[in-house]
Amino acid sequence: MAAGYAWFLVLGSVFLCNLIKSLLSSISSFLSKMVQKDAEQESEMRAEVQDMKKEQASISMMDEFARYARLERKINKMTDKLKTHVKSRTAQQAKMKWVVNIVFYILQAALMISLIWKYYSDPVTVVPSRWIAPVERLVAFPTGVAGGVGITCWLVVCNKVVTLGLHAVS
């Protein structure tokens, strides 16, 4: 028959999955920052471009056109380099996000399948069947135990409640 705390185990699993789902973007950005090696290079390039622009602003174009033009070319070159760098970084971030999402969904599916497999024939909790009439069969699916709460019904209910709770908190 039903284990004493099966309902709590299912509730905890659903809560954990939803919590991690809400933190997926933070996790993927954290992992991409860890993996990325040349993060400082980008900030250095930005600072360099800023300095060159400041220098250019201080130069009079008419008086020192050659220097102005040289600086302009350097700025353009550095900006193009920076753009390429940013592009590769965002592509890497997108890839990391995709990988993290895939891994999470696989793990979640595995957890749900294992829970359903474990509690396929045992209800997570049992109440008198007249309490949950006339839908006792639907609630008890797939256990078939009179008055039992089946894993599927409990999973759906917990998922909805946890989603509402997390949304209210966030």
Next chain:
Amino acid sequence: MESAEASEEKTGSLSSAQRRAEIRRRKLLMNSEDRMNRIVGFAKNESENDVGASLRPTEHGFHLDLERTEPWSSSSSSQRPSPFLPEASALGSRSHSATPERRGSPLPDYSEPPGGSLEDDLGGLRQRPRGERASDDVSGSPRRGLQKYLSRFDDAMKLRGQLANEKPPQDGGSEPEEFDPFRIFRLIGSILLAIFVRAFVCKYLSIFAPFLTLELAYMGLSKYFPKVEKKTQTTVLTAALLLSGIPAEVINRSMDTYRRMGDVFADLCVYFFTFILSNEILLLIGLETP
């Protein structure tokens, strides 16, 4: 002396010329992006017009021939490229948030026609053929079909723009549920009722009977709460339904019904969860025997 004055004037004029040249150059550099956008928009409009013009002969050749042989005035025929001239002139005044597709739209419904000249041209473009329709029934249905196609195309472009402007969904993939006061009231009511039912009522009747009563009460109470206008999101599904010909009113009503069903389902889940949780807590404390 005179030569010195002349040279001074010359250098002064040179520097002023240089100054003007410099101002022109800076203006060109600053506006280069705007000019490029206009050019790209202009080029896109032309290419769309060319595509449309090339499509029409292939699909409705005889219909197009009829249009061309109709006695259009020289002003209207010369105004054939005019949709783009007023477009180009109005671009400076119009905001740049409009998409190039909308700018190039040949139909008056979704663009901002400058001064109504575009509408007149297109009205003439459409109305004149209508006058001739009585004489030629064969071309009536293809013409209507073409107009329907064009209107659907414009609907599709507009919906595409709306979809692009819509906020992207959250990473979880589920729709964000908004907590308005009535929704919070419903949820709290469900929780309280579940606790009350577990404590006093469940021994006598099914737990779903009080829940149904509660939902009926909510239906009556909903009018006393401030109605929050929920913005209908343009999703791919609603866009596909709109394009397939289903009226927007029907879609809105269906979405509203679906939303209400979702609210009832959420209430049921919270109610049942609270009931089971309170039952388990009572069993744990030992106040009730299983």
